[in-house]
Amino acid sequence: MAGEAPEDDGDRLTLGMRKHALEQLPMAVQTIAAYWQSSGRALTRREPVRSVKVGRNEPCPCGSGKKFKKCCGSASPSTLH
Secondary structure, three states: OOOOOOHHOOOOHHHHHHHHHHHHHHHHHHHHHHHHHOOOOOOOOOOOOOOOOOOOOOOOOOOOOOOOHHHOOOOOOOOOO
């Protein structure tokens, strides 16, 4: 049912099947909306993850004890965490 005209559906849908599906569509959309709006199923809005920029000479946030520039901030990954 992605096409504009019934001919776009090929052999999958007959005109009767297409008409029936289109008649059922408003009720299906309302049922789906009611499902997600009911208590306990509503989507919760999450806050985006905010990170603090680590300075090059500060301790690395991975907990290695090294400076960030010598640990996770180096150009060549020599240490796996």
